[in-house]
Amino acid sequence: RDSVLYIKPTMAEDKYGPGFLESGRLDLWGGSEANQCTQNEWWGCERVGNPTNIINPISSARLRSSRGFSFRYGRVEVRARMPKGDWLWPAIWMLPQWQEYGGWPASGEIDLVESRGNLEMRDEQGNLMGHQHAGQTMHWGPFFPYNAYDRTSGWLEDDFGDSFHLYQMDWNANGITMSIDGRTTFSVNPGPGGFWEHGDFNQLQGVDNPWASGSTMAPFDTKFHFILNVAVGGTNGFFPDSWTNAHGAKPWTNTSPQAFLDFWNGRGDWQPTWNGEEAAMAVDYVRVWAE
Secondary structure, three states, X not given: OOOOEEEOOEEHHHHHOOOHHHHOEEEOOXXXXXXXXXXXXXXXXXXXXXXXXXXXXXXXXXXXXXXXXXXXXXXXXXXXXXXXXXXXXXXXXXXXXXXXXXXXXXXXXXXXXXXXXXXXXXXXXXXXXXXXXXXXEEEOOOEOXXXXXXXXXXXXXXXXXXXXXXXXXXXXXXXXXXXXXXXXXXXXXXXXXXXXHHOOHHHOOOOOOOOOOOOOOOOOOOOEEEEEEEEEOOOOOOOOOOOEEOOOOOOOOOOOOOHHHHHHHOHHHHHHHOOHHHHOEEEEEEEEEEO
């Protein structure tokens, strides 16, 4: 609307009706290429609900440019406002067009911005980690769980959920610099040894360098495409169990076998924090100046 893209999560029950989560069937496969489900990992294309393992209670969107636009090297600038609302997980990020160096994270991932929508969530040191905190990260490693993202990550504090900000990247054959509103969060130049030596992976016994055939920037020397999405919750640790939240404790744990149900049962706390379009990620533009 008015040249701004809004990605807003909604309640599945609002579309399918009460009781659907516990007993309904959701089939997203479709009948033609234009409406087929794009990823069936973790049974993502078809779900049948029961009282313990309910259907995903939230519907949201994930947009990707893989069929229309990808590039290698250049400057990226995204102007966007992050969403506000407990347990929202907005992200504007990039994945390789082809996994030339192997499965994640061997072929790389570039996160232009990730945030958490929580109104007042704090870590063990008392730092605000909700919509006032935004991070930028690069993921890379020979295989999971060897991921040296901690060597290529940075963050800033600001009013990311209240106003638009610029999320930027300068990417060339020698290195990558990430910044927010012109403020650098981190910069990496792997040098002659490439990311293999930059991550100290050469100390691993019996592990081959998956980037040996690439340049010193491998795996970040191939074409990448954009992904824009607003996720909710998750059990991978992005919302740590040990952090505190002012508008109700985290209603699920990362080890719960029924995390969907636990989250949904806690909606009395988090649903009031989703205030209309404040709960949407608003994207003004994505611009690329390719080399």
